[in-house]
Amino acid sequence: METKTENKVKILFEVVGIALLYLFIQLAVTIAFTLVIMLTVSTADKGAVLNKATELQPVMVLISNLIITIVFGIWYYLGYVRKNKLEGTYEPWQKKICDAKSIAFIVITTLAIGLLDGQIADFVVRITHGGGDLYSQIASVFHEVTLMNIISMVLLAPMATAFAFSGIIFQKMKKSFGMAGCIIIPAILLAISMLNPVQMIYGIPLDLFMMFVSYKYNSVLPGMLVMIINNAGATILGAIFSNGVPPAVGVFIVVFFVLSIFLYRKLPLYRDTKDIHTHNE
Known part of the structure; x- marks a missing residue:
């Protein structure tokens, strides 16, 4: 007995292993495109x-995100959503986040963190060389507001990330790990997967x-919404501020974080979730 x-x-x-599969699909698509080139x-x-x-590169990323979304989306639905429906433990997502305070909390906090991340990225780029150059090359391609980039980065990438990390990986961990483990470990794996x-x-x-x-x-779905808002915001800001977001956005970061804390205290969702038995949509 274990x-x-x-x-x-x-x-x-x-x-x-799930995180490696996430990376392997990207690698396989990259190899396929390399052979074509x-x-x-x-x-x-x-x-x-x-x-x-x-x-x-944008086509390669689009196909990669599409494959990951399909693979992990089907896996998540068949392994967890359908199972919960059959067991009668399914709870529609509308009951969880479809209220103004919850949506406002997610949107405002995501904007605050996204703007802060932009400042961190600019700082790291200035003090590094190789990694910063690679980041700048990647960002320059995807800051172009095209239909392909919108579909790939604003829709498919958040879905792929959410299904894999806040979906399947979270499901694997929730019965054996506490809140800290379920949050920190998938977040670190996702960060590492950026390579x-x-x-x-x-x-x-x-x-x-x-x-x-x-x-x-x-x-x-809330995690998916976080990524959609962040990627959409990054695409828009990248198109507007081609030379980087100005430091003056620090004011907005502070304001957004203050509003986020205020909304956090008003939300009814902070129940005891130590024993989560369902994780539906």
Whole structure:
């Protein structure tokens, strides 16, 4: 018979495996596109290869996000939502977050953390070299407001992230780990999955908040909403402030955090969630 410690270790290996699968799908798509580039562009012309790779990067990310969303979305629905419906423990998400205070709390806190993350990212880029250059290259591509980028980064990426981390990984952990474990461990795994030092550092606060609202509302959708708001905001701000968000946004960060604390104290959701038995939509 497994001890609690052995069970926790087993679960940790399982959730790391899920995070690796998340990365493997991205890697497989990258390899497929690399082969396409090698077959269509002369490898002797490094400039042409680089230009083709930059041109195809948004398409590559779109396909990667689509595959991850489908794979983890089906896994989440069949493994948990349908199971809860059959067991009669299903609770519609509308009962959990469809009120003005809850939505306002999620939106305002996400904006505060997103703006703070932007300042952290700019600072890290200034004090680093390789990681900052890579981050700048990635950001420059996805700050272009195109239909493809909107679908990929504002819709599919949040869905893929939420299904994998605040959905399946959370489900694996919730019966054996307390609130801290269910929030911190998936957030760290998600940050590591960015594979870029800048994104790892600035992404942690948002990842923690995504897992926090998913845990507290006992639903995958609040975390998904956090990522949608953040990515939409980053896309809009990136298009407006091409040279980086000005430091003056610090005022808005403070105001948003004050409003967030005020709303937090007004919300009725802070019940005891130590023994969560359902995690539906």
